[in-house]
Amino acid sequence: MKSQFQKKTAKNTESVCSKPSCFFCTMNEPDPSLRKARIIKAFQDLPLRxxxxxxxxxxSLWNIAMTQPNDPEFPSLGIFECMAKLIHKGINDKKWLLSHQNIYIxxxxxxxxxxxTMNKVQFAEKAVESGVVFPLIELMRGKITWVExxxxVRALAHIASHEKIxxxxxxxxxxxxxxxxxxxxMTCLKEVFDKFVGLEPSKRLRYHCDLVTRGLGGLEIESRKAEEWASQIQCWSLNLLNCFACKEKSLNLICKREFLIELCGVWGGLANPTSPAVIKLxxxxxxxxxxxxxxxxLQEVIRALCxxxxxxxxxQLMAIDCLLLLLKDPETRHKTMEVSVVFLVDLVELRSIGGRPKVGDTITQALLQDYHKIKYGDLIFQRKKVERALKETWDLKVDRKRREKLMSEQEIRERKSMVRQLKQQGNLNFWSGxxxxxVMEYTEALHMCPLKMRKDRLVLHSNRAQCxxxxxxxxxxxxDTTRALCLSSAVSPHGKSLWRRSQAYDMKGLAKESLIDCVTFVHGRxxxxxxxxxxxxxxxxxxxxKQMNKTWLFAPAKSRSSNNHEELLESPGDSESLN
Structure with a gap:
């Protein structure tokens, strides 16, 4: 029975092959033992011809590796040594690299x-033994171009992910x-913009265009794929760094102040939505x-996590995890608390997220683990708003629960009636300007509203947010919108709160957060x-x-290149009122 590779190449080789040493004839050899010997010989000869x-x-080998990465045939017959030699030859023999179409090799x-090397540790072991690491590092050094x-970076990240080797x-x-x-x-986006996206079409390297489009062509496709590739370079390099961080290697380098601050501004737009590269690191x-x-x-980093x-x-859950890790460490708790508590207090009623239940309760425990010291004056925070936020958390999650358990049914009914009246009065005042x-009436209604009335409290928070x-x-x-969303369903988040929060993030200049909320809002509708x-x-x-313009992957690179940042960020909706 023919292999998938044989089936793919047979049609071409039947009509065009005239050489006894043809690589595709070797792949299609029907005799298993002869095929094995010929493949070994082909891998040995490729770097020499x-x-x-x-x-x-x-x-063809690349296509098979992409579609059948777990097939042991080629890794066992010398493909890694062959690839390493070809890379080495391309770096050191420019005449060879620029002849025929060798630039692609x-x-x-x-x-x-x-x-x-993506999935199988034994393949990665064989690759390392075959000497692939040094040629890959040479490509990382930029010895050819950003495409290579x-x-x-992708290959080294996969190799480094295998702890055994x-x-x-x-x-x-x-x-x-x-x-x-x-x-x-930190530099790949500028590199891709300067060397490809920002160039006139006629000045782009032809082989780069062919690789990014796979022969489909077209300027729009080229630019869109180049954006995706730039995002991948960034994500794979961060994943490579994550391999070191997980093993606590070179932390003194990775934890440099300038790098961590710049890291907070990294976001791949919508081009690579499946990679948690930055937050994972x-x-x-x-x-x-x-x-x-x-x-x-670094308050900048904590604020980005918040x-x-x-x-x-x-x-979102990974960011919460980071903040919880910082809060649970006695040596970092105080500094983290002063920035994060006013953010996390809005999440204490969050239920399940990412399959993890009672996330809000976990946040509450982290915030209140030494609240008695604050309450009785043993621990002093310099900022009053931190103390107020902790007191609010204590009242909401401890005192209020305890008080409501002691309320009679009559008192609960009276409170429900009062909440409805206050809400109606708030609505009338809102519409009358x-x-x-x-705001005052919605606030009073929230103080009166029993905790079990989650839907009513959701609406009150969202209405007050509109005010x-x-x-x-x-x-x-x-x-307020974050609290409303915590009270809503994770499967179907409250649409009005998403839209209102998107507008608020826009006011604060947080384009990424505004965009994600707006897209989620539209998806829900x-x-x-x-x-x-x-x-x-x-x-x-x-x-x-508007936010897509602001969060475009190459926006900073284009801004530096054109020296016209205001023109870059302008969009049809910028001058319109949010109201």
Missing amino acids: NDQEHVLALS PYYAAHTIGSY QRVA FEEAIGVNEVEIVELAMEIA LRSLCQTKIGRQSVAN NLSRSSDDW NIEKA YLLLRNPEAVIS MKSGQTERAEIPSYAARMIN
Whole structure:
């Protein structure tokens, strides 16, 4: 029975092959023992020859590695040594690299290594034994272009992810690999913009265009795929750093102040939504003593984690985990508390998230673990708002629960009636333009409303958020909408609260958070059938357009290149009032 590779190549070789040493004929050899011997010989000969068959052979090997990464045939017959030699030859023999179509070969070779080492530790062991690490590091150094650098980072990240061979694979190159990965993570977007996206179409390297489009062509496809690839370079370099952080290696390098601060600004837009690269690295750092101390000393990093913890981002739970790790360490608790408590207090009623139950209770325990010291004056916080937030948490999660358990049914009924009246009065004042009065009535209703009336409290928080929105108080809007969303269903979050929080984040200049909330809001409306013909509301479309412009992956690079930041950020919705 023919292999999948044989089936794929048979059609081509039947009509065009005229050489007894043809690589594709070797792959299609029906005799198993002869096929094995010929493949071994082919892998030995490929780096020594110079003909046009190289690119076709490498392209086919890459395709098989991508579709069948767990197939042991080629790894057992010498493919890693062959790929390493081809990369080495491309770096050191420019004449060979620029002849025929050999310019494609180092890319395909590195990509093939990365695919075969992705899942199987035994393949990764064989790759390291075959000497692939040094040629990959050479590509990481930028010896050819960013295209080859991308697949080299990918391959090294896969190799380093296998704990069994980590030391052997990295060895004496640890410091250089870490420094290169850090540099690539912070500069790759500018590199791709300057060397490809920002160039006139006629000035882009032809082989780069062919690789990113796979022959489909078209300027729009080229630019879109280049953006995706740039995001991948960044994510894979951060994943590589995460391999070191998990093993507590080179933490003194990774935890440099400048790098951690710059890391907080890294976001891949929507081009690579499945990779938690940045927050995954930060969580790994927070699981180490050195990492926690470094993060706790940087309010910018803590604040970025706090913003993520109060967002619709898929990695919200990871941000919460980071903050909890910092709060549970006595050496980092105090510094973290002074920044994070005013954010986390909005999440104490969060139920399940990411499959983890009672997340809000876990946050409450972390915040209140030494509350008695604050209450009785043994622990002094410099900021009154921290003390107020902790007192509010204590009242909501401890005192109020205890009081309501002791209430009679008659008292509960009376409170429910009072809440309805206050809500109606708040609504009347809101529509009559007396916004401050409406805030007061919604606030009183929230104090009266029993905790079990989650839906009523949700609406009150969301209504009060709308008032704060009109009063241009974005932080209060975010607080109230976050509380409303914690009270709503995780499967179907409260739409109005998402939209209001998106507007508040826009006021604060937090474009990423605004965009994610707005996209989640639109998704919910379309899913529930609230829009005719699945059309995005115009106001939401304007917000998405505005924030997509601001969060475009290459926005900083284009800004530096054009020296015209204001023109870059302008969009049709910028001048319109949120009200």
